[in-house]
Amino acid sequence: MTEPADPLVVFTPSGKRGRMPAGTPVLEAARRLGVDLDSVCGGRGICSRCQVAPAFGAFAKHGITSAETSLSGWNAVEARYAEKRGLAPGRRLGCQARILGDVVIDVPPESQLHRQVIRKEADARPVEMDPAIRLRLVEVAPPDMRAPTGDLERLTEALRAQWAIEGVTADLPLLAKLQETLRAGDWTVTAAIHQPRDEAPPRLVALWPGLLEGDLCGLAIDLGSTTIAGHLVSLRSGEVLASAGVMNPQIRFGEDLMSRVSYAMMNPGGAAEMTGAVRAALNRLAQEIAASAGVALDRILDLTLVGNPVMHHILLGLDPVELGQAPFALATASARDLPARELGLTALPPGAQAYLLPLIAGHVGADAAAVVLAETPEQSEDLVLIVDVGTNAEILLGNRTRVLACSSPTGPAFEGAQISSGQRAAPGAIEAIRIDPETKEPRFRVIGCDLWSGDPGFAEATAGAGVTGLCGSGIIEAVAEMRLAGLIDAGGLIGSAAQTGTARMIPEGRTHAYLIHDGSASGGPVISVTQADIRAIQLAKAALYAGARLLMDEMAVDKVDRVVLAGAFGAHISPLHALVLGMIPDAPVARVTSAGNAAGTGARIALCSRAARRRIEAEVRRITKVETALEPRFQEHFVAASAIPHATAPFARLRGVAPLPEPAFNSEGGRRRRR
Structure with a gap:
């Protein structure tokens, strides 16, 4: 038995x-x-x-x-x-x-002993300020028995007479404190007025006695499937006062989006459970970021949110199940203005407002719209490819003539998940690596230390956190460096010790692994790249390339002028290694740049500017959506892109600056050839 x-x-x-x-x-x-x-x-x-x-x-x-x-x-x-x-x-x-x-x-x-590093810092580019919430100091006539009227009515009349603001409304929670505030200020008060659009009726969302010192603030939130990043922004100057991030707690329901949709399908109440988890995380983030900046929570009155369609729907409490099956129907694609309390954000004051940017398509969300707002491909003279690298990559291609968009399911391998020595970005994780093409010896740098392994003082500098694993940028560089050093062939097969000339090749059944670091003598981990790791990266990068290639087909072009790597992860990818791996189409290395957290930047622009909100709502309607699941050539592109860098594309620009060795290994360790 x-x-x-x-x-x-x-x-x-x-x-x-x-x-x-x-x-x-x-x-x-x-x-x-x-x-x-x-x-x-x-x-x-x-x-x-x-x-x-x-x-x-x-x-x-x-x-x-x-x-x-x-x-x-x-x-x-x-x-x-x-x-x-x-x-x-x-x-x-x-x-x-x-x-x-x-x-x-x-x-x-x-x-967690080694806290996750949320790499989503704010881009401090200037924005023309036109926020949806403004402060107005008003002097209100005291009550008069000879002309009886309500305190609210006299306040709205003062706003009309002194500021030409017509038809102000107020919700019941604010009315409950109105009389006390007016009298505390001796009939002079500072009013916060919310007017997201010129045609929208203005609303009174907060009131303070007398003249309010200091600024109002807003939060720009990038709700990613793995991490949530927030930027606290002055609504007067647009200055980023503080940035912070947390892991998205929904990850326990599934690392990728379809796993979370599946969880909602298979578990009654599962969608509501995920909604509660992400709303609780947003409340914690708001409290933490306000505390770090020394800002009172009652000063945070506006909020912009961006995220992919699944995150968007779960946050709103909408069933995401339709997004898991063709035709990937959205419950709503439009931008939304609503009270923050409707999103369960109880950490913010009752009058706080929220704006959700529009979605582009069933798998191309408000985060991609925010990237468009930040990078303005529709204004570009040259043809630009923008790739927001993540668990679900969102890809834009365009110029002044036309902008296309699609998504590609890359999975979590780029973030260190499903990798044998993989981990999230945290102190001690290898984030960069170089392999000597002659000796095949590695040297690496870990998060939290500027020194490279082998440098004097490296061991002492990393003694606290240790060397713990490979984060996303580390595994990408490791695989690309192995290709540059001739340790793997174009098909992704790892050579043996005899084939490669290095004892760092460890047999694993019929395959091999490349040893990067052995910390077992001091109780640390053995960090290596296995054949299964290579395959996981090949699948992820092939999906990314195939999505970009489909957009190029639709645009009827064979090359792009420049590439922008967006997203927190994209900011830490080496352009050369991205090209060696074949993550992106061939382009001049100097014209592959990082935009940092472009989605967060777009959220901040929308927070500061009503005109920007109108602009992105109009632009989204003009973007051509390409659905990768319906395109018959996706599989063809995917298979060809599984090679490193590619089975058929010559990658001439890359080879001009980084000649690639051409070994050919087989699983029995037979022959090896070089051109």
Whole structure:
């Protein structure tokens, strides 16, 4: 009789998984699998740093069903801790909860020893200020028994007479404090007026007694499938006062968008669960960013949000299921103005407003619209390809004549997921690597240290965080460098030690892996690139290239003038390595540039400018959408793009600056040839 398999535990957001004997504490399982879970009390339930959030339901992405019975029940230690210090709903202490069955466990940011680096900084480009919310100081006539009228009516009359603002309305929460505020200011008050469009009726959204010192602020939010980034912006100057980011907690429901749609389909109430998770994260982000800038939350009265269609629909509480199947119908594609409270943003004052940029198509969202707003391809004289690299890549191609858009499902490999030594961007992660083409020896740089391995002082500088794994830019550079050094052939096959002339090639069954770093002597990880890692990167980059090539077909061109890599991840990709890998069509290396977090920049522009909102709403209607799922040539382009850099495209511009060796390996380690 076959013995039942040990329970399978999957940790998010790292994606690390493994089978553990029943009864293993979650903290012990995390340590065995190399999961970043903090603890300083030795598992006695005192420090609370090992808090985890188990997720329950059917997880098609991971191939398991996680039930509440998959963990042991609360014990006396957890009960005592919850009574004395409090434990958030849904949280468990990793040192106390024991694994009894297949389970998915999320490690929240505050429980991670090496915190995620959210690489979505603001681009401080100038914006012509025309915010939707403005401050107005008004003097209101006191009440008069001979001319009885309401306080609100006298306030609106003062706004009309002193500022030519007609027809101001106010919601009930503000009315409840109106009389107190007017009297506290001795009938002089500062009013915050919201008017998103010239034709829209103005609304009174906040009121302070007397003259309000300081600025009003707004939040520009880039709601990504992996990370959420926010920028706190002065609505007077447009200055970015603070930026912050958090992991998107929805990642525990699936790393990619279709996994989350699947979760909503397979679990009753699953969509609402994901809505609650992301709204809670936005509230925490608002509180953290306000605290870091020393800004009172009641000064944050406007908000712009961008995200892909699935994130957009889940945030709004709309069912995302239709986005998981053809024809990928959106519930709504239009821009929306609504009170922030309707999005569950209770951390902001009751009068706070939100603006969601329009969506372009079923898989091309408001984040792509924000990239258009930031990069203005419709104003470009030359043909520009803009690639927002992420779990779901969004691609734009255009110039003054025409702008095209599509999306391509690249998956999470570019962010270090599904990679044997992969991890999110955090201190200790390898972010850059170079391989000597003669000796085949690597040197690398990790996040949090400017030195390269081998430099004097590197070991001391990295002693705290250590060398922990490969983040997205690290795995891209590693694969590209292996191609440049002749360690893999054009088909992506890794050579043996005999074929490549280096003992760093480690046999793995019938394939090989390239050893980058062996930290086992000091209890650290062994970091390598395996054949499975190469295949995962090939699949991701082929999907990206194929999407771009489809747009070029539609435009009837064989080359582009320049390429812009957008997104937080795109900002850290080396143009040369992106070309060697074949992620993007061949272009002059000097004309492949980074736009940083262009979606966040576009959100900030929309926050500061009503004219920009009108402009992007009009431009989105003119963009031609190309649906990759319906294009018969996508598969053809995908297969050809699986080679490194490409099976048929010559990549002449690349080869002019970086000649590529041409080994040919086979899985038995037979022959090797060079041209």
